[in-house]
Each structure stands twice: as C-alpha cells, then as structure tokens.
Amino acid sequence: xxxxxxxxxxxxxxxxxxxxxxxxxxxxxxxxxxxxxxxxxxxxxxxxxxxxxxxxxxxxxxxxxxxxxxxxxxxxxxxxxxxxxxxxxxxxxxxxxxxxxxxxxxxxxxxxxxxxxxxxxxxxxxxxxxxxxxxxxxxxxxxxxxxxxxxxxxxxxxxxxxxxxxxxxxxxxxxxxxxxxxxxxxxxxxxxxxxxxxxxxxxxxxxxxxxxxxxxxxxxxxxxxxxxxxxxxxxxxxxxxxxxxxxxxxxxxxxxxxxxxxxxxxxxxxxxxxxxxxxxxxxxxxxxxxxxxxxxxxxxxxxxxxxxxxxxxxxxxxxxxxxxxxxxxxxxxxxxxxxxxxxxxxxxxxxxxxxxxxxxxxxxxxxxxxxxxxxxxxxxxxxxxxxxxxxxxxxxxxxxxxxxxxxxxxxxxxxxxxxxxxxxxxx
Amino acid sequence: xxxxxxxxxxxxxxxxxxxxxxxxxxxxxxxxxxxxxxxxxxxxxxxxxxxxxxxxxxxxxxxxxxxxxxxxxxxxxxxxxxxxxxxxxxxxxxxxxxxxxxxxxxxxxxxxxxxxxxxxxxxxxxxxxxxxxxxxxxxxxxxxxxxxxxxxxxxxxxxxxxxxxxxxxxxxxxxxxxxxxxxxxxxxxxxxxxxxxxxxxxxxxxxxxxxxxxxxxxxxxxxxxxxxxxxxxxxxxxxxxxxxxxxxxxxxxxxxxxxxxxxxxxxxxxxxxxxxxxxxxxxxxxxxxxxxxxxxxxxxxxxxxxxxxxxxxxxxxxxxxxxxxxxxxxxxxxxxxxxxxxxxxxxxxxxxxxxxxxxxxxxxxxxxxxxxxxxxxxxxxxxxxxxxxxxxxxxxxxxxxxxxxxxxxxxxxxxxxxxxxxxxxxxxxxxxxxxxxxxxxxxxxxxxxxxxxxxxxxxx
Numbered sequence: 001x002x003x004x005x006x007x008x009x010x011x012x013x014x015x016x017x018x019x020x021x022x023x024x025x026x027x028x029x030x031x032x033x034x035x036x037x038x039x040x041x042x043x044x045x046x047x048x049x050x051x052x053x054x055x056x057x058x059x060x061x062x063x064x065x066x067x068x069x070x071x072x073x074x075x076x077x078x079x080x081x082x083x084x085x086x087x088x089x090x091x092x093x094x095x096x097x098x099x100x101x102x103x104x105x106x107x108x109x110x111x112x113x114x115x116x117x118x119x120x121x122x123x124x125x126x127x128x129x130x131x132x133x134x135x136x137x138x139x140x141x142x143x144x145x146x147x148x149x150x151x152x153x154x155x156x157x158x159x160x161x162x163x164x165x166x167x168x169x170x171x172x173x174x175x176x177x178x179x180x181x182x183x184x185x186x187x188x189x190x191x192x193x194x195x196x197x198x199x200x201x202x203x204x205x206x207x208x209x210x211x212x213x214x215x216x217x218x219x220x221x222x223x224x225x226x227x228x229x230x231x232x233x234x235x236x237x238x239x240x241x242x243x244x245x246x247x248x249x250x251x252x253x254x255x256x257x258x259x260x261x262x263x264x265x266x267x268x269x270x271x272x273x274x275x276x277x278x279x280x281x282x283x284x285x286x287x288x289x290x291x292x293x294x295x296x297x298x299x300x301x302x303x304x305x306x307x308x309x310x311x312x313x314x315x316x317x318x319x320x321x322x323x324x325x326x327x328x329x330x331x332x333x334x335x336x337x338x339x340x341x342x343x344x345x346x347x348x349x350x351x352x353x354x355x356x357x358x359x360x361x362x363x364x365x366x367x368x369x370x371x372x373x374x375x376x377x378x379x380x381x382x383x384x385x386x387x388x389x390x391x392x393x394x395x396x397x398x399x400x401x402x403x404x405x406x407x408x409x410x411x412x413x414x415x416x417x418x419x420x421x422x423x424x425x426x427x
Numbered sequence: 428x429x430x431x432x433x434x435x436x437x438x439x440x441x442x443x444x445x446x447x448x449x450x451x452x453x454x455x456x457x458x459x460x461x462x463x464x465x466x467x468x469x470x471x472x473x474x475x476x477x478x479x480x481x482x483x484x485x486x487x488x489x490x491x492x493x494x495x496x497x498x499x500x501x502x503x504x505x506x507x508x509x510x511x512x513x514x515x516x517x518x519x520x521x522x523x524x525x526x527x528x529x530x531x532x533x534x535x536x537x538x539x540x541x542x543x544x545x546x547x548x549x550x551x552x553x554x555x556x557x558x559x560x561x562x563x564x565x566x567x568x569x570x571x572x573x574x575x576x577x578x579x580x581x582x583x584x585x586x587x588x589x590x591x592x593x594x595x596x597x598x599x600x601x602x603x604x605x606x607x608x609x610x611x612x613x614x615x616x617x618x619x620x621x622x623x624x625x626x627x628x629x630x631x632x633x634x635x636x637x638x639x640x641x642x643x644x645x646x647x648x649x650x651x652x653x654x655x656x657x658x659x660x661x662x663x664x665x666x667x668x669x670x671x672x673x674x675x676x677x678x679x680x681x682x683x684x685x686x687x688x689x690x691x692x693x694x695x696x697x698x699x700x701x702x703x704x705x706x707x708x709x710x711x712x713x714x715x716x717x718x719x720x721x722x723x724x725x726x727x728x729x730x731x732x733x734x735x736x737x738x739x740x741x742x743x744x745x746x747x748x749x750x751x752x753x754x755x756x757x758x759x760x761x762x763x764x765x766x767x768x769x770x771x772x773x774x775x776x777x778x779x780x781x782x783x784x785x786x787x788x789x790x791x792x793x794x795x796x797x798x799x800x801x802x803x804x805x806x807x808x809x810x811x812x813x814x815x816x817x818x819x820x821x822x823x824x825x826x827x828x829x830x831x832x833x834x835x836x837x838x839x840x841x842x843x844x845x846x847x848x849x850x851x852x853x854x855x856x857x858x859x860x861x862x863x864x865x866x867x868x869x870x871x872x873x874x875x876x877x878x879x880x881x882x883x884x885x886x887x
Contacts, residue, residue, distance in 0.1 A: 028781030035683025038676045039696055042755075045748050046703055052718045053710075226599045233596035251603045256802065256872045257865065258809025260836050261610060264861040267843060268613035275494040290606050297603070323589040351707025354811035354836070358843050380709045380812075387713050387816060395717070402710050409705060 053406075057399025063188035063201060064143040064151040066114060066177055069136045070094035070122055079133045082126050087119035098180075099173065109170055113177070115142045115201050140184070142201040145393040147174055151183065154392065191400060195367050196382065200393025203386070205401055210368040211281050211361065211376030212350060218285025218372055219292055219349050224342055226289075227296030228331075234297070235304045236326055255294035262291050263358030271359060279360040279375035287359055288349040295348065299341025303334035336423035343416040347409050353380040379405045432486055432560050439567045440479035446571075447474030447578065454580050465584035473588045477574035480591070482567045489559045497555055498522055501548050509540055614865055617858035624852045625653045630859060632656065636822035636833075638842060638853050653856055655863070657822035661832030665743040665814060666807035668828055672747025673807075674800055677754025684755075685762040686784045704752035712816030715745040720817060727829065735819070735831040742817040743828065746810055750803045757802065761795025761879075762788050794878050801875035805868040811836040835860045 011017070071093050077085030095110050096102075102110050111118075118141050125139055126132060142148070146165040149155045151174075161168050177183050194204025238244040266287035270276045276283050307330050315325040356362070362381040369376035377385065383405060386398040448471030455463050502518060513521070521541070528537050528545035529552070537545070578584070622630070633654015680700070684693055720741040727734035734740070765788050773783040789796070819831030820841055842857040 024779055024782065028779040031682065031781040031784060032687050034679045035687055038679035039683055041676055042680060042703065042748075042751050043696075043699055046699060048718065049706070049710075049714050049748075052714065056717065226602055229596045229599035230602065233593070233600045237593065237596065238600070247600055247604060250607050252876070253869060253872055254603055254606060256805060256868065257610070258806075258811070258836070258868055260809065260811045260839055261614075261861055261865050261868075264839070264843075264858060265606070265610045265613055268617055268858070269609050273495075273613075274491045275498070293603065293606070321585065321589065323592060347705070351705075351709070353707065353709040354815075354840065357815075357840055362844070380707055383709050383713065384812070384816070387709075387716065398713055399717075402713060405707065406710070409707070413705065 053399045053402055056396055057403050058396075059152045059154060060191060060393075060396035060400035061188055062152075062185045063190060064148040065140040065184050065186060066143050067138065067140045067182045067184065068094045068114075069097065069138050071097065071136050072126060072133050074134050077126060077133050079130060082130045082133065083123065085123065085126070087123045087126075090122055091119050098177070098182075102173075106169070109167065110173055112144060113147050113170060113174055115144045116199055117202060140186075142190070143174075143183070145200045145391055148201050149392050150174065151178075151185065154396070191397075191404075196365060196377065196385070198364075200389075200391050200397055203394075203397060205379065205382060205404055207365050207368045208377045208379045208382035208401070209404075211284075212378040212380075214281035214369065214372045214376065215285040215288060215356075215361070215378055216346055216350060218282055219288040220342070220346060222286060222289035223292040223296050223345070227293050227342075228300050228338065230293075231297045231300035231304065232326055232331070235301045236330070237322070251294050251297055254290075255298065259291060259352055260354040260358065262287050263355030265290070266355060266359045277373055277375070279363040279365075280373050281361070281369060281376050281378075282372040283359045284356050284361045284376075284378060285372070287355045288352060291352065291355065292345040292349050295345035296338075296342055299345070300334070300338045303337030303341070304330060306337065307333045333425065336419055336425075339423075340416045340420045343412050343419070347412040347416070350408060350412070351380055351405065353384055356381050357384070379408070429486070429490055429559075432563055435560065436479060436482045436486065436563065436567070439482070439564075439571075440475045443478035443567075443571050443574070444471040444475035446575070447471035450575065450578050451584070454578065457580070459580050463580050464582060465586075469585040469588050470578050470582070473584045473591075474571065474574040474578070476588060476591045477570045478567050480595075481570055482563045485566055486559065486563055489562075493555050493559070497548070497551050500551065501525060501544060504547060505544055506540055610865065614858055614862040617855050618862040621852060621855035621859045624855070629653060630655050630856075634824060636838070638838070638856050651852065653852065655835075655860065657824040658833055658835055658838055658860070659863075660824060660826065661739070661818070661822065662808050662834040662836075664826055664828065664832055665739050665746065665818060665834055666804055668740060668743025669746035669750055669807040669810075670800065670804060672744050673750035673754050673803060676747075677751045677803075678758050678796065680751070680755040681758035681762060682784055682789075684759055685788070686780050700752040700755055703748070704756075706749075708749065708810060708812040709816070711745050711749050712812045712814075715741050715813060715817035719745050732829065734829045737817055737819045737831045738829050739818065739832045740828040742814050745817060746807055746813050749810065749813065750806055753806060754799055754803050757799030758792070758796045761792040761799065764795065765791040794881065798875040798879035801871050801878070805871035805875070808834075808871075809836065809864060809868050811840060815840050835864050839864070 012021075070090050072090060073093070076087070076089045076093070091111065091114070092107065095107070095114075099110060115121075121141060122137065122139060125137060143151065146155065147170075150157070150166060150171065155164060155166075157171065166174075174183070190202060190204045192204060192209070193206050194202055195207035197203040234244060234247065238247075266283060270283045270286060271278055311329055311333065312325050315329045316322075320328065356378050361376060361378050362385055363375045363377060364385070365375055365377060379401065383398055383401045386394045386401060448467045451463075451465075451467035451470030454460055455467060502522065505521070509521070524537065525541055525544045525548050528541060529549040630653050633652060634656050635652040635654045636657050637652045639651070680696070684696060688696065720736060720738065723738060723741050723744075724734045724736060769787055769791060770783055773787040774780070778786065814834045814837050818837055819833050820837065821831065822833045822838070823830060825832060839857045839860050842853055842860075
C-alpha cells in the first residue's frame with residue numbers, strides 16, 4: 001500500500017496548458033462552423049433552386065389575351081355549315097376593323113400578334129353558337145408568344161429591332177390594342193386544360209397529367225397487390241433457406257439498380273419482345289411498377305414487423321389458421337404503414353423520367369390520351385420536352401410544369417405524412 | 428375486347444363465388460352439416476379462385492403472345508416472292524404497312540398482295556379476339572365444374588384455398604427474381620448481338636466513340652466507332668465532381684446534426700434534406716441548364732477562362748446537390764449506430780465534442796460512411812436526367828472539368844430516343860453500355876452493403 005505513487009497535481013493554469021486548451025476548443029468550434037456552413041449551403045442551394053424556378057415560372061401562370069370583335073358575315077360563314085367557313089377572312093376582317101389603315105403585306109405582320117390557331121378558335125366558337133352568324137363575335141384570343149413575353153416584360157423593349165422577333169411597327173399596334181383596353185392577362189387555365197402544342201401560348205399540361213395518372217394507376221394496380229403478397233410471404237411464411245435469402249438480396253439490389261436500366265428492360269422485353277404499343281401509359285406504368293415493387297416490399301415488411309407478436313399469438317390461441325392470423329389481424333393493423341410507404345413509392349414513380357423516355361413516353365401528342373394504350377406523355381417527360389424547346393415562352397412553361405409536378409409531389413407526401421401521424425399505431 | 432374479357436372474368440368469378448357459397452350453405456343445413464369442415468365463405472372463395480386464376484393467366488398469356496403469333500403467321504402467309512431477300516427491317520416495314528392498311532390508314536395505293544394480307548390480318552385479328560374470349564369462357568366453365576364437384580361436407584375448402592393463396596404469394600415474391608432475370612437476360616442478349624458486330628476489345632479499349640452511323644447507304648454520317656473509353660472517363664469525371672461536392676457537405680451536415688444540433692435544428696434540417704432528396708432529377712437537370720451552367724460560364728468569363736455551356740463541372744455540381752441528402756442520411760445513421768458508451772467514455776475523459784467526433788465516432792463509423800459514399804457513387808454513375816440535360820453529347824477524351832463530356836447514361840438515352848431498330852449496332856451499343864452500367868452499379872452496391880454489414884457485426 002505504501003508504494004502507491006500519488007500523482008502530482010497538474011497545474012492547469014500554465015501558459016502552455018491554457019494555449020493547448022484554447023487550441024482544442026478552437027478546433028471544436030471550427031468543426032461546428034464547418035457543419036453549420038454545410039447545412040447553410042445545402043439549404044441555400046435548395047433556396048436558389050426554388051427561387052429560380054418560381055422567378056422564371058410564375059409568368060406562365062398568366063396568359064396575355066387580346067379581345068377582338070370578329071364580324072361573322074354570312075358571306076364568309078355559311079349558316080347551313082358553319083364548320084366550313086372562311087375563318088381566315090373572318091380573323092382578317094376583325095383586325096381590319098381595328099386597324100383600318102393597315103394595308104398590304106403589313107396585314108400579315110398584324111395577324112402575327114394573335115396566336116397561330118386564331119381561326120380555329122373562332123371556328124369552334126361559331127360552331128358552338130351558330131346564332132352569331134351575321135353579327136359580331138367578341139372573343140379573347142391568346143397573344144402569340146413574342147407578344148406574350150413582351151407584355152410580361154420578359155423581353156426588354158430597348159433591344160435593337162434587328163435582334164428581336166417583333167418589329168417596332170408591331171409593338172406600336174400592340175400598344176394601341178393595350179390603350180384600347182383590349183389586352184388582359186387572366187389566369188392561364190390553358191396550362192391545365194390544353195394538351196401539348198408547338199406554340200407556347202397554347203401548350204398545356206393536360207395530356208401529361210392524364211398520361212401520368214394512367215401510368216401511376218397501372219403502376220399501383222400491379223405493384224401494390226404483388227408487393228404486399230410478396231412481403232407477406234417473405235415475412236410471415238417463408239422458411240429461412242438459401243432460396244428466400246436469394247430473393248431478399250435480390251430485392252435489396254433491385255432497389256439500387258439505376259432507373260435507366262429498368263427502361264432498357266421495358267424497351268427490350270415489353271416493346272420489342274411482347275410487341276406492346278410504344279409510348280403507351282400501360283408500358284410506362286409496368287416499368288414504373290417494377291421499380292416501385294422493391295420499395296413497397298421493403299416498406300410492407302417493416303410494417304408487418306412492427307405488429308407485435310402478441311397479436312399473432314392471441315389469434316393463433318383462439319384457433320385461427322396461419323392465413324387467418326395474417327388476413328384478419330396482422331394485415332389490417334399494418335395497412336396504414338403500407339399505405340404510407342406505397343404513396344411515397346408512387347411519388348417517386350411520378351418523378352421518374354429516364355425509363356419513360358426509353359419506352360417512348362416523350363411523344364409529341366396534341367390531345368390527352370383516351371386510355372392506357374394511347375400514345376401519351378407524362379409530367380416529367382413533358383418538362384423534359386419543353387426544356388428542349390427553343391422558344392422563349394417554353395422556359396417559363398418548363399418552370400411552371402416543374403412547379404405543378406412539385407405541387408403533386410407535395411400533395412402526395414402530405415397525404416403520406418397525414419396517414420402516418422393519424423392512423424399508424426405505436427405499440 | 429381485352430377489357431370485356433377482363434370484365435367477363437370478374438363477373439364469372441363473382442358468380443362462382445356466390446354459387447360456391449350458396450352450395451356450401453345448403454350442405455351445412457343437411458343433417459351431417461354440423462360437422463362441416465370449412466365455412467361457406469371458403470367454399471365460395473375456393474370455387475372463385477379455380478374459376479378466376481386460370482382464366483386470368485390464360486388471358487394475360489394470350490394478350491402477350493397474340494401480336495407476335497399473328498405477325499409470324501402473316502409473314503408466313505405472304506407469297507414467297509415478296510419476302511425473299513428482305514432483311515428484318517424491310518419485313519417490319521411491310522408488316523406495319525399491312526397493319527396500316529388493315530386499320531384503314533391508306534397513304535398510297537397498296538399492292539394487291541398487301542391488300543390481301545391486310546384483309547387476312549384483320550380477319551385473323553378478329554378470330555384471335557373471339558377465340559380468346561371463347562377459350563377463356565370454356566376454361567372457366569370447365570374449372571367451375573371441377574371445383575363445384577369437389578364441394579362436400581368434409582371437403583377442406585379452407586386448407587385448399589389457403590394453399591392456392593400461398594402459391595400466389597410465392598409467385599409474387601418470385602416477380603423480383605424474374606425482374607432481375609429479365610434485366611440480365613435482355614442486357615446480355617442484346618449486348619451479345621452488339622459484340623457480334625463490334626469486337627469486345629474495341630468497345631472496352633477503343634478511344635473513339637462516334638455511334639451515329641448511316642442507316643441507309645445514301646446517308647451521310649460518320650463511319651461509326653464504338654470505343655467506349657471516352658464515355659467511361661466522362662462518367663467517372665462527372666461522378667467524381669459530384670462526390671467532391673456531395674461528400675464534404677453531406678458528411679459535415681451529418682456531423683453537425685449528430686454532435687452539435689439541438690432538437691429544433693434537427694427538426695428543421697431533416698425535412699429540408701428529405702425535400703432535397705425528393706426533388707425529381709429532371710428538375711435538377713433543368714436547374715443546371717437554367718441557372719448553374721450560365722452562372723459558371725459567366726463566372727469563368729470574368730476570370731478569363733472559357734467554360735463550355737454544358738461543362739462537366741455544372742452537371743457534376745448539380746448532381747452533387749442531388750446526392751447530398753443521400754450521404755448525410757447514411758452518415759447520420761452510421762454515426763448514430765456507434766454505441767453510446769464509446770461517446771460517453773470519450774467525453775468523460777475530457778475530450779471536446781469535436782475531438783469525440785473526429786477521434787472516436789468518425790473512426791468507429793468509418794465503414795458505414797464509406798459504404799454510404801460507395802452507394803452515392805453508384806447513384807452518381809447511374810443518374811440520367813441531370814446529365815442528359817446538362818452534359819454534352821460528343822464523347823471527348825478529357826479530364827478538364829470545364830470541357831463538355833458525355834456519360835454512359837447520356838449515350839444510352841440519345842441512342843435509344845425516338846424510333847429504334849433492333850438490328851443496328853447503334854441501338855445495340857446502348858444495351859452494351861447498359862450492361863456495363865448494370866455490372867458497375869451492382870458491384871458497387873454489393874461492396875457497399877458488405878462493408879456496412881461487416882461493420883454492424885462489430886458492435887451489435
């Protein structure tokens with residue numbers, strides 16, 4: 001006992017100790033600062049992303065419209081057969097009334113203020129209401145893209161005339177229309193109710209939204225039942241052997257396979273081997289289903305694991321068969337968790353682009369698909385198509401399309417979070 | 428027609444269920460019914476399963492195979508003088524002409540042979556459709572007869588039905604295996620056809636990648652070169668840039684969240700990371716084109732450096748942003764998995780939180796973090812949309828991040844977008860690239876999971 005060395009008390013206040021301590025604390029603070037810097041950077045980048053999308057995209061939510069009175073003379077439109085009238089002349093007459101001084105080739109330049117499809121819009125309005133023949137028809141027509149951009153201020157007016165798509169003369173006419181109170185910028189319903197078009201002022205997301213809906217529907221109908229059945233088998237019934245191990249490893253690996261490889265699978269097997277139609281939401285949905293399947297299986301297994309064994313034992317104890325335990329007790333209890341995971345999986349599928357490109361869901365289609373076998377686009381592929389289009393108006397449309405896509409994703413994820421908080425039980 | 432056939436199956440299945448249930452109910456009321464084995468519900472379900480499942484399988488097979496079979500038959504029925512000397516793309520063309528004529532879309536006056544074939548095609552299609560419904564109906568009736576005859580008081584309907592259910596579940600769990608098999612077989616098959624045209628060594632070691640070859644003899648295009656080295660270096664370059672951005676930001680985020688942040692900060696930062704992770708990649712791609720690439724170009728301009736409009740740097744940096752949440756959440760998990768006692772021990776010895784982190788937690792969690800980074804790399808090389816939109820199309824052999832490079836995924840998409848012919852090396856090259864991509868990501872994933880697993884065993 002006597003030879004235990006009592007350590008000498010350490011003097012913490014020497015200059016050396018103090019400076020060492022200061023160094024160590026400085027290092028600690030530095031690490032903390034790096035961490036804060038990293039988080040600020042990540043949040044800042046997300047902020048820049050959102051701000052740049054909103055600042056370019058908000059203009060596409062309104063559309064410049066020009067209100068014009070079209071004289072529908074019986075000379076141009078036959079009351080017996082209004083669909084076959086000379087609507088080019090009708091449109092010209094409407095513009096002539098506003099600008100009686102414009103003559104010759106200038107009338108063409110004047111016509112360019114309105115969208116290219118003006119005559120068809122007038123025709124549709126007359127066909128819908130033939131009683132206007134002989135009178136005048138007051139109609140708001142979308143301005144063509146350069147004037148739409150001019151009105152929204154995206155194209156500055158002080159650019160030299162040779163470098164812009166609109167001439168000084170046309171701007172003067174447009175300003176005159178504005179002074180007459182004929183130019184308005186209402187909410188752009190066409191963004192949601194028009195299908196794709198080569199003219200930005202007419203292009204909308206209707207085809208893409210319907211196409212995405214069909215593809216997600218197919219994806220859900222395939223992946224949900226198969227995913228649950230597979231998960232129930234693997235979690236509750238499967239013996240632990242090499243086979244089930246293989247299946248498990250396989251599912252985990254499938255979850256990490258790049259999405260474009262699934263696109264290659266869809267192209268080679270569904271399109272080339274089985275001869276299913278190209279660009280169809282059916283094929284897109286099938287490819288998305290194969291990608292979503294691992295997610296649903298993994299989530300379902302986690303939810304099944306979370307159901308306490310006492311419930312299974314209780315049910316078995318009163319004489320239920322193994323299947324009855326699962327279908328009557330375990331699955332209903334696990335369902336909220338499964339639904340949450342499924343919605344998150346579907347939200348991922350909604351944002352998937354690459355596999356859809358390979359199965360051709362980037363077709364240029366000017367009407368919404370009528371079924372799962374019609375050629376169609378999807379929301380993310382529509383964004384991709386627009387991002388590639390050269391017209392100025394498509395930049396705003398692309399951002400607007402992205403905002404709509406993000407809106408759908410936020411809605412789906414909110415539903416998932418709501419389900420998780422409301423229905424999911426913790427034992 | 429297929430829609431009606433599905434409807435027919437659903438209706439027949441419901442009828443079968445009702446009949447099975449009623450029959451069993453009647454059996455139960457007989458004198459010996461008290462000792463009945465299964466509830467009437469299970470008798471109904473048993474009959475319904477017998478009626479519905481075989482018919483459904485038959486219908487799906489029929490739908491998948493009808494097109495191919497009818498096409499083959501039509502080609503076989505064409506006069507031999509027509510088919511002789513045609514290669515497969517010409518046959519395809521003839522076939523689509525026949526289909527167009529049959530559907531009433533006539534662009535130019537078809538030859539009499541085509542017209543006859545089109546009539547035959549329409550006729551056979553109609554026959555096939557009706558045959559499908561008839562055969563499905565017959566199968567259902569026969570299956571119903573068999574199942575119905577089995578119902579009895581002592582019949583173990585529940586056990587039988589559960590057996591069918593188990594079989595269905597086993598089949599469903601095999602779908603994952605079938606998917607992997609489908610991927611491997613289709614990639615191998617198409618890649619093998621590619622390597623029959625282009626030697627394997629040229630693909631792996633060639634230094635020139637110019638896949639845009641002439642489809643018709645009179646077309647002006649490059650001679651075609653399929654050396655994938657420039658594509659591989661481009662992929663590695665962009666993935667490296669992405670990881671250089673993502674790893675430090677993700678790791679420091681995780682360090683801060685684990686060691687320094689209080690609950691409020693954690694509650695705010697974690698959902699933001701989830702949002703970053705949930706943004707579709709096409710959005711990141713557009714962000715790169717719209718904001719990042721022009722900004723870098725301008726910044727390079729002020730420094731007097733010329734930056735390509737689709738530089739590897741812009742694509743890689745944006746891809747890095749996409750991978751940040753991935754790295755941060757996996758590192759977070761790895762750091763949190765280090766036993767609490769180790770951290771407490773370090774703090775009790777007087778180490779600062781920073782020293783605890785760098786000297787204890789990071790070292791203990793290193794395998795998990797490395798695993799996460801490897802998974803991040805596998806994501807980076809498999810990521811498609813960002814590079815398709817922001818990186819270049821021309822394969823140039825360079826490691827200058829300010830230049831434009833191309834990647835494996837960009838080449839796959841550009842080679843396969845639009846109508847594709849399955850016998851040109853241009854199309855098949857995409858599958859060869861896909862095979863390389865699949866093998867590379869699979870290897871990375873397997874290694875990463877192995878690293879993570881080995882580490883877990885150490886502490887549990």
